[in-house]
Amino acid sequence: xxxxxxxxxxxxxxxxxxxxxxxxxxxxxxxxxxxxxxxxxxxxxxxxxxxxxxxxxxxxxxxxxxxxxxxxxxxxxxxxxxxxxxxxxxxxxxxxxxxxxxxxxxxxxxxxxxxxxxxxxxxxxxxxxxxxxxxxxxxxxxxxxxxxxxxxxxxxxxxxxxxxxxxxxxxxxxxxxxxxxxxxxxxxxxxxxxxxxxxxxxxxxxxxxxxxxxxxxxxxxxxxxxxxxxxxxxxxxxxxxxxxxxxxxxxxxxxxxxxxxxxxxxxxxxxxxxxxxxxxxxxxxxxxxxxxxxxxxxxxxxxxxxxxxxxxxxxxxxxxxxxxxxxxxxxxxxxxxxxxxxxxxxxxxxxxxxxxxxxxxxxxxxxxxxxxxxxxxxxxxxxxxxxxxxxxxxxxxxxxxxxxxxxx
Numbered sequence: 499x500x501x502x503x504x505x506x507x508x509x510x511x512x513x514x515x516x517x518x519x520x521x522x523x524x525x526x527x528x529x530x531x532x533x534x535x536x537x538x539x540x541x542x543x544x545x546x547x548x549x550x551x552x553x554x555x556x557x558x559x560x561x562x563x564x565x566x567x568x569x570x571x572x573x574x575x576x577x578x579x580x581x582x583x584x585x586x587x588x589x590x591x592x593x594x595x596x597x598x599x600x601x602x603x604x605x606x607x608x609x610x611x612x613x614x615x616x617x618x619x620x621x622x623x624x625x626x627x628x629x630x631x632x633x634x635x636x637x638x639x640x641x642x643x644x645x646x647x648x649x650x651x652x653x654x655x656x657x658x659x660x661x662x663x664x665x666x667x668x669x670x671x672x673x674x675x676x677x678x679x680x681x682x683x684x685x686x687x688x689x690x691x692x693x694x695x696x697x698x699x700x701x702x703x704x705x706x707x708x709x710x711x712x713x714x715x716x717x718x719x720x721x722x723x724x725x726x727x728x729x730x731x732x733x734x735x736x737x738x739x740x741x742x743x744x745x746x747x748x749x750x751x752x753x754x755x756x757x758x759x760x761x762x763x764x765x766x767x768x769x770x771x772x773x774x775x776x777x778x779x780x781x782x783x784x785x786x787x788x789x790x791x792x793x794x795x796x797x798x799x800x801x802x803x804x805x806x807x808x809x810x811x812x813x814x815x816x817x818x819x820x821x822x823x824x825x826x827x828x829x830x831x832x833x834x835x836x837x838x839x840x841x842x843x844x845x846x847x848x849x850x851x852x853x854x855x856x857x858x859x860x861x862x863x864x865x866x867x868x869x870x871x872x873x874x875x876x877x878x879x880x881x882x883x884x885x886x887x888x889x890x891x892x893x894x895x896x897x898x899x900x901x902x903x904x905x906x
Contacts, residue, residue, distance in 0.1 A: 530592070533585045539906055540578045547571045547785045550811050553878035563877050565713065565796055566787040567811060568706045574785070575702055579695045586688045593681050710796070724801060730835045734883070735806055738849055741828045741840065742889055758845035758890045766844030767890060770822055776904050777821040778866065780850055780884050781873065784812035788883075790898040806896040807849065807885030814875040818850050818882055819867050821903070826862045826870075836874045845890030851883035 551567040749756045757763040788809025795801035820841055827842040837853040841864065856871040858864060873880030886899045 529588060533581070533588060537578070537581055537585065540574060540581060543785055543906055544571065544574045544578065546783050547574060547811075550785070550813075550879045553814070563787075563879075565706065565709045567785075568702060568709060569796065570785050570787050570811075572699065572702050572706065575695060575699045579692065579699065582688055582692045582695060586685065586692070590685065593685070721801075724795065730832065731804070734832050734835055734838070734851060737830060737832060738806075738838070738840070738885070738887075739894070741830065742847055742887060742894060745827050745840075745842070746889060746894075756891075757842075763844040766824070767846060768844075770843040770846050773822065774902050777902050778819065779810070779903055779906065780819050780821055780848075780870075781810055781812040781816050781880070781882055782819070784810040784816070784880075784882070786900065787811045787881075790896075790900060807851075807883055808899050810882045810884060812873055812880040812882060814873075814878060814880050815854070816873045816880045816882075818853055818870045818873055820850075820864050820870055821848055821866060823865045824848070824863075826858045826860055826864060829856055829858070829860050837871065839870045841870075845888060845893075847885075847887040847889055849883075849885035849887065851885070852881055 547567055547570050551564065551571065746756060749758075754760060758767055786808050788803075788805055790805055790808055792802050792804050795803055818839075822841075822843050824841045824843040826839060827847070828840040829837065831837050832851075835852060837856050838849060838851040839853065839856055839858065841848045841850075850870050852874050853871040854874040857869045858871070864870075873882045884899050885896050886902050887894065887896050
């Protein structure tokens with residue numbers, strides 16, 4: 499009977515259940531940290547966009563540039579709203595888990611106390627609690643005395659362990675109730691943030707509609723402006739393609755052959771590829787206002803915009819930074835389009851255009867984060883055009899840079 503108490507499996511089961519209850523909570527805490535980091539990153543990008551938009555308005559820039567920033571602001575606002583909704587679902591899940599945990603802990607604390615009481619009653623029936631020495635000396639022989647001595651030791655150890663288990667479970671219950679109260683406060687805060695973002699989104703969309711109405715009255719000027727931009731972009735695209743082909747032809751004509759196909763070149767290419775999705779941005783603070791590929795013009799029907807890279811709006815005079823280590827393979831100017839720097843990374847090239855000044859020389863070996871120059875200022879803000887080209891073997895094509903940069 500007493501041995502049943504000493505060797506009870508109840509304590510193991512209780513410990514296992516508590517461990518299983520606590521494990522999901524730790525994993526959910528990790529998810530909560532990730533959500534918090536993502537929310538902070540979105541808020542930072544939104545703040546950058548709003549700052550650039552204010553600068554554009556203060557400098558009376560072209561309404562098209564304002565529209566690009568407003569569009570980016572709306573995209574970020576929509577992302578932030580979706581994030582808040584995801585955060586709310588996560589918090590509600592945590593609250594459900596906390597409620598379950600509280601009920602489980604309350605039940606097991608009751609079970610622990612009941613078993614502790616049974617153990618005390620059994621001990622007193624055996625005279626362990628009243629006079630343990632008398633119980634020991636009343637043994638019929640030495641063997642029984644040894645067994646009773648070991649039982650007394652086990653009783654003392656088990657009693658301390660049970661008291662500790664009850665105290666720990668009560669502490670955990672208190673902590674869980676406190677956490678649940680905190681999460682309820684966070685749910686209220688997130689719900690408030692959702693309403694604020696919805697209101698701000700309505701305001702941003704209204705601002706966009708007003709800008710579009712304004713631009714509709716300037717269709718003739720916009721079409722002329724679009725032709726000028728297309729001509730400048732075509733010159734840039736042709737120059738980049740021609741220079742990359744010239745660089746590759748020079749490599750093939752050398753004794754070493756095309757660098758991307760050599761063992762050393764393949765190593766560099768592989769290192770560049772391994773960093774896809776984690777490369778730093780070419781500006782410290784900025785937002786994407788021109789996306790890769792073909793998009794419809796925001797106000798002119800039937801007009802599409804082709805882009806071999808992405809356009810980044812940043813602070814006026816911002817430093818333009820290399821996204822990966824490599825060799826500066828070319829530097830050239832486009833009239834009206836600023837300077838361009840091309841950096842070689844084995845079978846890849848990164849291209850940085852619309853620079854006001856350059857800070858490197860052709861042939862220079864550079865590390866990731868090295869300053870290549872300063873962004874040109876347009877309408878109170880800097881604008882950098884960034885491209886990534888794959889140039890290994892017969893492949894010479896631009897790829898979407900957004901997929902290579904780290905998520906902001």
